[in-house]
Amino acid sequence: MSNITEIAKKAKVSRTTVSRVLNNQPYVKPEKKDAVLKAVEELKYVPNWNAINLSKGRTNVFGVIVPKINHPFFSNLVEGIGKECNKHNYSLLVHQTNNDPKKELEFFNMLKYKLIDGLILGSSISPVSIIDELSYFGKIVSCEFSESKKVAKVFVNHESGIKLAVDHLKSQGHQEIGLCMGNPRSGVGVTRKKSFFYLQKESGLIWRDDWYFDEKYTIEDGIDVAKTILAQSSRPTAMVVGSDQVAAGIIYEAKKQGIKIPQELTVIGFDNQPISKVVELTTINQPIIEIGETAANLLYRIIDNQEVPSVITLELELIKRKSA
Amino acid sequence: MSNITEIAKKAKVSRTTVSRVLNNQPYVKPEKKDAVLKAVEELKYVPNWNAINLSKGRTNVFGVIVPKINHPFFSNLVEGIGKECNKHNYSLLVHQTNNDPKKELEFFNMLKYKLIDGLILGSSISPVSIIDELSYFGKIVSCEFSESKKVAKVFVNHESGIKLAVDHLKSQGHQEIGLCMGNPRSGVGVTRKKSFFYLQKESGLIWRDDWYFDEKYTIEDGIDVAKTILAQSSRPTAMVVGSDQVAAGIIYEAKKQGIKIPQELTVIGFDNQPISKVVELTTINQPIIEIGETAANLLYRIIDNQEVPSVITLELELIKRKSA
DNA sequence: TGTTGATATGGAACGCGTTCCATAACTTAT
DNA sequence: ATAAGTTATGGAACGCGTTCCATATCAACA
Incomplete structure (x- = not known):
């Protein structure tokens, strides 16, 4: 298992230059770039994501908590969230809780431990005090109404x-x-x-x-x-x-x-x-997918330090068919 | 957000001692231990798991790939795997692929990037070549028959x-x-x-x-x-x-x-x-839960460098009731 | 009393990328 | 020709725990 130092040695450049190549940064001569890529190939180099996360101080992963993944509401919600995450190059870690508070708390630790950058509550049953405390460790967006003042909300009326x-x-x-x-x-x-x-x-x-x-x-x-x-x-x-x-x-x-x-x-x-x-x-x-997209977008912008509203309400719509 | 150095300073001990306390290691005087715990409390210290993973070279997380989480076979399989993981203090990252090869490959990267310590294939549709290549980066156990010589297998006959x-x-x-x-x-x-x-x-x-x-x-x-x-x-x-x-x-x-x-x-x-x-x-x-337990146990022992069989076959059993 | 072993503690290196900063080489504009 | 701006490159520090190793203290045993 090789690391960046070995690549640098093999390509006869500095570790910094290797990092530049791997991250597609400018200011690297084409021939050095090629040398680095060749070394990467030969040594089967794969970055250690733990080191990257530690170094960057973020993981580019959002977590999302849902009671049931296979429930149509939540699968659509996750789809919307996922769509928006893709746009900003975030991955998604979906956690099914089956409405078990313990399972929720377990996943909340991911935020504390810095294993995810932000958390989207598809639906949560934890008390406000827990959510408030958690918000100290990272940004949270809820897709339903919540008493907590500390989390942003996106929901339908x-x-x-x-x-x-x-x-x-x-x-x-x-x-x-x-x-x-x-x-x-x-x-x-x-x-x-x-x-x-x-x-x-x-x-x-x-x-x-x-x-x-x-x-x-x-x-x-x-x-x-x-x-x-x-x-x-x-x-x-x-x-x-x-x-x-x-x-x-x-x-x-x-x-x-x-x-x-x-x-x-x-x-x-x-x-x-x-x-x-x-x-x-x-x-x-319910514009479920839109809720998901909006929630993920909001979380992204919060983490990006943009000015954002803390509550977004989306409107419902009656679809007239024949049963009423 | 505090780190171990701040705790050490506040508790007037070395970082090493803080680490000892946090990991429940011996050779720490009770009064120092208390001082550390008090500092942890006051500074709301939470370890950065990325640093721990990087330092230890492992994450204590197993990944498991299943086509559908809510299918009774796979939910039982995951239950068995989870049971065994608990015993060895491993967490479980479950990934539902819906039989989409792209989704599988995505998750395979977790192993390459060292974000999981080992991988259990509940059911996989990737070709042997992919699995073989992946096995270079980490240990894999399959819960179904597989052509690959590189992965351990647990399945029923x-x-x-x-x-x-x-x-x-x-x-x-x-x-x-x-x-x-x-x-x-x-x-x-x-x-x-x-x-x-x-x-x-x-x-x-x-x-x-x-x-x-x-x-x-x-x-x-x-x-x-x-x-x-x-x-x-x-x-x-x-x-x-x-x-x-x-x-x-x-x-x-x-x-x-x-x-x-x-x-x-x-x-x-x-x-x-x-x-x-x-x-x-x-x-x-089919002893589904037992398959899960056995697979997780096998993976654990492989990673623990124990001598283990590369194929385990579990026996089926006829449950006699009244219809035959 | 000297030796041994357990207990206790800290310094420094390590795991591995990223990034700041300094420096060097080379253009382009003045 | 000189100042200013690009381009290119590497050293060193950083993010944050863990762990090896050296050292120090103290009780127990011969």
């Missing part, structure tokens, strides 16, 4: 998302609207729930407690939800569903039971996932 | 898996055995197919071409397969099915049609997945 959905349903005359969510304790979940019930009360909509569902994530869950509401004596005329997957399940089961969508049951999903096109689901589109 | 299944069925008097597989072109697929037809011919079993199915992966696929064979005028008395999911689908549909399992249709699955218990499926268990 989930209140307005729920409002888009409810307003749309109200404009169609719906008065009996049910709600079906995923995790009711996540940042998004809390906001959506609060926002929904605020609107429900404010607009004087009819409400029954058995029109509420949570911890629903899959198509199968949606099928169950549909079975439940379709068996109710007084069922809602419309459902706001926090996930397109679940909404698709509801539509699937409802149609199977001969219920006409949207005449007999109106459904609005969230996220504009691929499946929403298939079942012609009206849905609230 | 897929021939013997098929043999276990066929022998079991033969011992029950079956002469008409069908085969249902997943991907017939994967390493495992090719081996299983070859092995099955070798045994089928050797044992003089009856064969009809419409007893063969492939590209079957899901419960739904299994339902389709069952519909097909149950409609055949001369159907097999037993099926060897490459996936428990698919086997479960077959059993589900067969029972629905009033077919008695195993009296009228015998089914053997593969992988001992959770679902196999539910449908009381006899299945061939």
Whole structure:
């Protein structure tokens, strides 16, 4: 295993010159450059990245924490982040936590230990105090709302998302609207729930407690939800569903039971996932990839010492299809 | 951001002593140790891991390449690897390639750049030449068969898996055995197919071409397969099915049609997945977690310069339940 | 009491690139 | 011809822990 000194010796130049060649810096005569490259070739030289990182004081790696990599929301988020990272020559270290706080803390150390230059929180469940303390060691951007004043944020306005959905349903005359969510304790979940019930009360909509569902994530869950509401004596005329997957399940089961969508049951999903096109689901589109790109861009600019806003809000959009 | 020199100054000891304290080495007076720890606390000292890695010449990180993290086979494999890594104080960097060769090469650089100490190939699609070249830069263990002489291997004997299944069925008097597989072109697929037809011919079993199915992966696929064979005028008395999911689908549909399992249709699955218990499926268990543990242990011992075998074969096991 | 071995501590070198600074050679403009 | 600016190159310091080696202290044993 060779190092830069050996290359320098073999090419009969100084270590500095070798470094210049390897980093494509100017002020090296072509013949010396060739000599260095030839030595690199012959000695199978590969730089020791630990030395580079130590010397430069940075790794050109961003870390990103997500609960589940294979969840469509987070895979799209990571895609957006990755896109932007490529532009600035940053690599990406993706860490799946399965919502385990220990797993989060473990990864946070990467920032402390200087193994990553910055951290993007796809979704985090650590308390503000931990995040605040961590921010002492490096720059952090969150892709969801966070209480912490120390981190920059890029997120969509989930209140307005729920409002888009409810307003749309109200404009169609719906008065009996049910709600079906995923995790009711996540940042998004809390906001959506609060926002929904605020609107429900404010607009004087009819409400029954058995029109509420949570911890629903899959198509199968949606099928169950549909079975439940379709068996109710007084069922809602419309459902706001926090996930397109679940909404698709509801539509699937409802149609199977001969219920006409949207005449007999109106459904609005969230996220504009691929499946929403298939079942012609009206849905609230989150610009997920854009969130990712914006977050990575923000982190890059913070580290680059540029003046940047500490909060960026992106707007949601209702995609009108046939289910509502 | 403080470093070891500042700690030394503040605690009025040498840098060496600080290092001793931080690494829990002996020969430090308790009062000095306390002084160091106090300084660490006050200056919020955190070691720069890049410096440690550079200095020690290793990172105590193993890398593992898998096509899909959320596939049950690979998630179990990673679990086994992780378990063993914990024992030896190694961290794990998991990289999902989605079978993209570019993604693989990218990660291979981690080994060249000395960012990981060793590499475990959960499954790789790179040609032998690439792997051979890579092995020059660090130790590699493969969890599947590989042509490369340069990497250690830990895998199960897929021939013997098929043999276990066929022998079991033969011992029950079956002469008409069908085969249902997943991907017939994967390493495992090719081996299983070859092995099955070798045994089928050797044992003089009856064969009809419409007893063969492939590209079957899901419960739904299994339902389709069952519909097909149950409609055949001369159907097999037993099926060897490459996936428990698919086997479960077959059993589900067969029972629905009033077919008695195993009296009228015998089914053997593969992988001992959770679902196999539910449908009381006899299945061939792959010791996936053990493969992971063994691979990580092997890598650890190779790096530790111990004498180790270059190939370890693990045995499959027939889990007898009620379907065969 | 002298010797041995364990305990304790620090200086200096090392791992390996990068980068600042000084110097040298060579142009170009004045 | 001289000043000023480029181009080219290397020495040395730096980033930050770890570890080898030398030295010093002290208790224990012969």
